[in-house]
Amino acid sequence: MGVLVTPDGSITLPGLLLAIGVPLLGIGHYKVPNDAIGSFSLLGKPIELIVGAFCVTSGLALTVVAVIVEGRDGNGAELKYEFWTPEEILGDLRSLATENATSKKRGGPKGDETADRQEQNDTVAKCVLCLDSLAIKFGKDQAKRKKIEIASKKEMPNENDGVWGGLVMHRPHELELLCQEAAYIVLRLHSCNDAAVSSALSLLALVAGDKEVRRRNYEEADRFGLDVPVLVLRDALTRAKESEEPHDDEERISAELQRKGCLLLGAISNEDQDIATKVVDEDGLVAILDAVDWYRYHEEVANWALWAIFVLCYDHLGNKGELIKLGGIQKICRVMKDIPKSLEVARHGIAILFDMMREVPGSLQDA
Secondary structure, eight states: OTTTBOTTSOBOHHHHHHHHHHHHHHHHHHHSOGGGTTOOOOTTOOHHHHHHHHHHHHHHHHHHHHHHHHHHHTTTHHHHHHHSOHHHHHHHHHHHHHHHHHHHHHOOOOOOHHHHHHHHHHHHHHHHHHHHHHHHHHHHHHHHHHHHHHHHTSOOOOTTSSOHHHHOSSOTTHHHHHHHHHHHHHHHHSTTOHHHHHHHHHHHHHHTTOHHHHHHHHHOHHHHOTHHHHHHHHHHHHHHHHOSSOOHHHHHHHHHHHHHHHHHHHHHHTTOHHHHHHHHHTTHHHHHHHHHHHTTTOHHHHHHHHHHHHHHHTTOHHHHHHHHHTTHHHHHHHHHHHSTTOHHHHHHHHHHHHHHHHSOOGGGTTO
């Protein structure tokens, strides 16, 4: 709509031409003699048809030019990334990371603060668009895989049997690893920006169940360590606590970020005790308990935080002991009391308490 209507609601030139031209075309077509309807020539046609055709053609041409120009300027990035491949989007993010690293090394005098701030905002917006586009492409890729599974009524083809190119966009794990790298680039580039962090955590949560993504988290911790998302999650909560009079939008974004962080830490640990141990070692359980304590009246944050705690502690004596030491039982009971009408909060809270009573660490039975 930005090509036809400006943000303040006024109409642009392409929009005006189309608004004038379409009705004129209708009037002119109505006035065309019956014996001239099949002719493409404008000779002898009503003036309304001629002017209408000119206006519509000019309006469409200007619209196309505006879209192309906006795409080059970065304002039409949504359209650009829609047609780019995931590899191209990742390449764009890698370029941003390289430019950022080069800029830091070069240093030099500071420029205009307003211009620098605008450039930073543009970069953040670009990163968010990249990650959101990857999330959409990942969803489409997963949908294709499910359709193929249903159609074939058998297991997915082996990744080495040479048929992937004709069936789905990527081989198994390929797109998941690509999304993981993209999210980590953005987490390192804009670790203090809630919008960028939120998009990165969301994308990581989408691919958290992939075994190769988890292998990277564990074996390539220097690049894909779980300390990175945990740290940005805790830093984001610190910023939220330090904000004296947050706007409603800021508080909503902050709470949503914590919800996505809890979802990620639960999803990455689901049915994997080694990863669950690693998450707790990296203070992931601390981050979740801090989130549920601060947002104890926020149903969605509390719900996913309690789910993540259940996943981390289920059949895991070490993590259960850590939960008790951190005062987790008291915080769980308090959030259940503060949100008494939420069935999901109650369900997850009771599930944690039942599992704790079923198998309490021996040294903490009196806790």
